Amino acid sequence: MLLFIIGLIILVVGGYLYGAFCEKVFGPDDRETPAVKLNDGVDFVVMKDWKNKLIELLNIAGTGPILGPIQGILFGPIAFLTIPIGCVLAGSLHDYFVGMISMRNGGAQVPKLVDKYMGSGMNKIYNVIIWILMLLTGVVFIYTPGDLIVNDMLGMDVNSNIIWVVYAIILLYYVVSTIFPIDQIIGRIYPVFGAILAASAVGIFIGIIRDGGASLYNITNTGLLFSTHPDGQRFIPVFFITVACGIMSGFHGSQATLISRTVQHEKQGRGVFYNMMIAxxxxxxxxxxxxxxxxxxxxxxxxxxxxxxxxxxxxLMGTIGGFFAVAGVIVLPITSGDTAFRALRLMIAEQFHIDQKSASKRVGLSLVIFIPALLILFFAKSNANGFNLLWRYFGFTNQLVAVFALAMISVYLKTHGKNYWISLIPGLFYTFIVTSYIFHAPIGFGLESRLGLDPSSYVISYTLAAICVVLFYVLINNISKKRRNIIREADGI
Structure with missing residues (x-):
């Protein structure tokens, strides 16, 4: 219980202090935001500050900050420290700077920002990865809430035909919310979803406090901070891939850029982007x-x-309270899946210069997106190991996308003469995490196993990951030098 309380203090106090520091580094001012300057009544719309905060929170909080920590706690109470520290120093920083840099660039999506600050070569690589992530995210967030509705709320078998009816209803909502102006669907229905989310999170918290710490201790009693994982998995890198969204998520960048188009004043950015990740x-x-x-x-x-x-x-909440808690968990992925598809539509439109003021063009582009999504969903549901495979690639791709965003932020800060180490250090750390994971994991290269070494050994994977960290640092410095004058001139410095 003590570590849990300490973690909450780190999260709240650390978030307040470091959030103020990040805001000072960026330097928000009184210039016109895209919501005011580019208002089109569809994606660029001025919305109230409280509504922007609520939508941002619901957009970024899918099943990741729930399913991830449930699995992550198997590594031990260390999770109560790594979650808040990572959230303060990496996740919230990532969300804040992506949102604010987007705001300074006319509400541009992350691919366009990567192109501007890191070059067209990086942008081509990033586009492939982020489009895959958006598709996987949308599919995951049809699959998981659908199964929760059928299993926990209807009490039926998730393999029965009713599951496809539920999937169809969720998908229909996604189609509508993807096509219609952001303030007409998302802006109106999210307050209701937000109330359910708040009730579920607070209810679980009260249940924990009521327990009084009697059951809040190391699961395997193997030490103060660490537990022996039942599958023998290593804390580094697996924990940070597993928990992901509760600490940092590349997916969040695509959502921050959506809300960068609806924020009225730059100084509202800290509350909207940084603080909602703390939440x-x-x-x-x-x-x-x-x-x-x-x-x-x-x-x-x-x-x-x-x-x-x-x-x-x-x-922790009883039958009735538990029903609302499950409802809150169902709300989270649905309110992330709709904006995942919306963000993908905007990214593709931005890349190929497709005007989104036209309803017919929005519908046509949305159909292009939903067809492959349906195919992936069918595979995940019809294959015995389909969803597990989908979730693992989703988790890895999610963190890989975050590395690109942290690199972009570092180049932006360095070329503007600001403290770029605050984003570079998390970028270096997560470069090590994603590379060591994909080099070692069975869904990746599985190097140790294929070379006949002990599968539990990470020697080669860690070595190659360390080399990638060095290359990442060199890359950031080279890009910053080459593009410094171009970027400073484009940004009016």
Whole structure:
């Protein structure tokens, strides 16, 4: 319980202080924002500050900050420290600077920012990765809420035909929210979703406090901070791929750039972008603690994360409260899936210069997006290991995209004569995480296993990852030198 409380203090106090520091580094001013200057009544629309905050939170908080921490707590109470520290120093920083840099560039999506600050070569690579991530995110956020609705709310088999009816309803909502102006659908329905989300998170938190720490201790009693993972997985890098959204997520960049088009004043950015990621960190902490309590009360540690959602909700909030908690978890992916598809539409439109003021062009582009999404969903549902494969690639791609964003932020800060180390250090760390993971993991190169070494050994993967970290640092410096004058002239410095 003590580590949990310390973690919350780090999250709140650290978030307040470091958020103020990040704001000072960026330097928001009174210039016109894209919402005011480029208002088109569709994607560029001035919305109230509280509504921007709520939409940003619901956009970024999918099932990641719930399912990830439930699995991540199996590594031990260390999660109560790494989640808030990572959220303050990396995740919130990432979201804030992406949102603010986008605002300074006419509400540009991340691919356009990568092109401007890192060059067309990097942009081509990034575009492929981010478009794949948006598709995977949208599909994951049809699959997971659909299964939760059928299993936990309707009490039916997720493999029955009813699941496709539920998927169709969710997809229909995504189509509507993707096509219509942001303030007409998302801006109106999200306050209701936000109330459900708040009730579920606060309810689980109250259940944890009521437990009084009696069940909040190391699951395997193997030490103060670490537990022996049931699958023998390494804390580094697997923990940071598993928890992902509760600490940092590349997907968030695509959502921050959406809201950068609806913020009226630059000085509202800290509350909208940085603080809402802190709120997501709180959600992650709460569900990690709830999972630890249930595991220590005897719940099988091999129970799937999705199944744990219902168990935690009912145990800590009772039948009725548990129903609303599950509803809150269902809300999260739905309110991320709709904007994932919306962001993908805008990215493709921006890349190929497709005017989005025309309703017919928005519909046509949306159809292009949803067809492959349906094919991926069908594969994930019809293949026994389909969803597991989908989720692993989603997690890895999510963090890889964040590395690109941190690199872009570092180049922006360095070329503007600002403290670029605040983004470069997290960028170097996550470069090590994603490269060591993909070099070692079975879904990647599986180097140790293929070379006949002990599968638990990370010697080669760690070595190659360290080389990639050095190359990342060299790359940032070279790009900054080559593009310094171009960027400074374009930004009017």
């Amino acid at each position: 997501e960190g709180f959600i992650a902490m709460v569900w990690a603690a709830g999972a630890m309590i249930l595991f220590n009360r005897g719940t099988d540690i091999t129970t799937g994360a999705t199944a744990m959602v219902g168990i935690i909700s009912r145990e």
